[in-house]
Amino acid sequence: MSEMRVLSDADVEELLDLDGLLDVVETAFIEQYRGNVERPDRPHFPVGTGLDPESPDDPLGTGLVMPAYVHGANQYATKLVGVFEGNPQRGLPTVNAAIALTDASTGVPAAYVAGTRLTNARTGCIGGLAARELAVDPEAVTLGVIGAGTQARWQTRAIAAATEVESVQIYSPSDSRYTCADELEGELGTPAEAVDSPRDAVEGVDVLVTATTATEPVFPGDALESGITVIAVGAYTADTRELDGETIDRAARVIGDVPGEAIDTGDLRDTGLDADDLLALGAVLDGSAGREGSEEVVVTKSVGTAVLDAAAAEHLYDVAEERAIGTTVSL
Numbered sequence: 001m002s003e004m005r006v007l008s009d010a011d012v013e014e015l016l017d018l019d020g021l022l023d024v025v026e027t028a029f030i031e032q033y034r035g036n037v038e039r040p041d042r043p044h045f046p047v048g049t050g051l052d053p054e055s056p057d058d059p060l061g062t063g064l065v066m067p068a069y070v071h072g073a074n075q076y077a078t079k080l081v082g083v084f085e086g087n088p089q090r091g092l093p094t095v096n097a098a099i100a101l102t103d104a105s106t107g108v109p110a111a112y113v114a115g116t117r118l119t120n121a122r123t124g125c126i127g128g129l130a131a132r133e134l135a136v137d138p139e140a141v142t143l144g145v146i147g148a149g150t151q152a153r154w155q156t157r158a159i160a161a162a163t164e165v166e167s168v169q170i171y172s173p174s175d176s177r178y179t180c181a182d183e184l185e186g187e188l189g190t191p192a193e194a195v196d197s198p199r200d201a202v203e204g205v206d207v208l209v210t211a212t213t214a215t216e217p218v219f220p221g222d223a224l225e226s227g228i229t230v231i232a233v234g235a236y237t238a239d240t241r242e243l244d245g246e247t248i249d250r251a252a253r254v255i256g257d258v259p260g261e262a263i264d265t266g267d268l269r270d271t272g273l274d275a276d277d278l279l280a281l282g283a284v285l286d287g288s289a290g291r292e293g294s295e296e297v298v299v300t301k302s303v304g305t306a307v308l309d310a311a312a313a314e315h316l317y318d319v320a321e322e323r324a325i326g327t328t329v330s331l
Contacts, residue, residue, distance in 0.1 A: 002108045007316065007326045009114040015316050015325060016121055018128070018161040025125040026285050028311035029257070031070050033282025037307050038069040038076075047082070060084060068306035075101040075110050075317065077310035079119070085213070093150065094213070095119065099313040109331060111317045115309070118316065122308045124154030126257055126281070127231045128162035130300040131207045133284050134229045134255070134291050138163040144205035146198055146218050146242070148172035148180035151211040151233060159207065160188050168192040171201035172212075199223045210234055210242040215266070221246025226295040232267055233302045241266030243299070248273070252296035255289075257281045262301040 007015070031037055048060025061084035069076035081097045088094060097115030102108070132138050141163045145152050148170055156168060168190060170181045177194040185192040195201050198219035202208055205228065212218055212234040221244045224230070230251075235242050248254065248271045256262030259278035263269065268278075281300065283289040291298055320326045 002331050004109045004329050004331055005111045005317065005320060005326045006329055007111065007113045007320055009117055011320065011326045012114050012117045012316060015319050015323075016117065018121065018125070018158055021121055021312060021315070022125050022128055022158065022162055024311050024315045025122055025308050026129055028070060028307050029129070029282040030286050031282075031311075032305065032307045033280050033286055036071040038067075038071075039305065039307055040067050042066040042306060048084075060086065066306035066309060068310040069104065070307060070311055070314075073310065073314055074104055075310075075314050076104050077101055077306065077313050079115055079306055079309045081115075081119075099309055101313055101317055111313070111320075111326075113313050113316060115313070118312055119304075119309065120150055120154045121158070122312045123151060123233060123302070123304055124156075124158035125162075126158075126300075126302045126304070126308075127155040127209055127233060128158030129285060130231050130255070130281065130302075131159045131229060132162040134298050134300065135163060135207050136227045136229075136291070136294045137206065141165045141207050142205045143168045144201040144203075144208040145170045145180075145211065146172070146201050146209070147211035147234065148174070148176040148194075149211065152180060152209070153184060155209045155211050155231070155233065156184050156192075157188070159209070160190060163207075165190050169195045169201050169205065171195050171198050202228075207231065212242055213240065214242050215240055217244035217247075218242045219247075220244065221248075221250055224250060224297055226297065228297055229291075230297070230299045231302070232299065235265045235267045236303045238264055238266055238269055243267040243301075245271060247297075247299065250297045251299040252293070253279055253289075253291075253298055255279045255281050255284060255298065255300045257300070257302045258305050261303045265301065265303060267301055
């Protein structure tokens with residue numbers, strides 16, 4: 001009889017350490033860049049059709065299955081994701097996830113991990129690493145954030161863990177920007193201000209993060225100052241978009257965490273670029289690419305990769321085993 005370790009969201013919260021997770025995510029990106037991973041296509045499909053009596057022909061959300069394996073790892077991972085835009089009205093997160101870890105030597109189930117918090121944290125680490133590597137001065141970062149939801153917070157936390165953030169200015173069209181700024185200032189001990197417009201969020205910052213669910217550009221590209229690093233994490237489909245054409249035109253280089261997928265997002269698909277025009281974030285972390293001048297506008301476009309889920313979940317599983325955290329279930 002085999003046993004599986006189950007890690008609840010509370011367990012994940014206890015185990016999470018952003019400094020350690022940044023190292024795990026960095027290594028995973030480098031292994032992906034070097035070709036030392038298995039990352040099959042991630043199918044996504046509408047779900048919930050027929051459940052709403054008022055709109056029986058419409059789906060309620062999207063299901064995704066994201067498998068990955070890093071060569072040499074003891075486990076491979078399969079992340080199960082649900083994206084439901086109506087969930088905030090239900091008091092639930094828009095994105096929910098769980099990660100199944102399976103022994104890579106035997107195929108025996110090893111762990112089932114609450115994946116929502118871990119997904120948010122590893123996505124935040126993408127921004128943290130991009131800021132660390134691409135900001136003109138990672139020891140003195142002024143940070144602008146467009147978006148005031150969960151991912152805006154995680155991006156800010158991870159960038160603060162990876163660099164020295166001196167101030168944060170946050171814009172969202174809703175009053176949530178005030179709560180977000182107050183919470184981050186209290187949590188990080190860094191001055192954080194809610195501002196009144198996207199242009200205000202961009203003005204005077206070294207690093208700009210966009211973390212929204214927008215379908216149209218969320219700031220004007222002409223507001224960008226020279227030397228800025230833009231990290232766009234919200235748009236992950238062809239129908240979602242945060243960046244305008246001027247932002248891409250002004251970029252000296254565009255970096256993608258997964259160039260072949262980033263190019264198909266609304267941020268990049270109509271820019272005239274193709275995947276070969278993008279630098280891989282793994283190449284930046286591996287030391288073979290990056291910023292080449294302090295005046296350059298540099299854009300990093302992130303869509304996420306299941307390789308990070310596999311590496312992050314295995315890391316948490318190993319720590320949980322060492323510290324005897326979680327619940328063991330016999331199968």
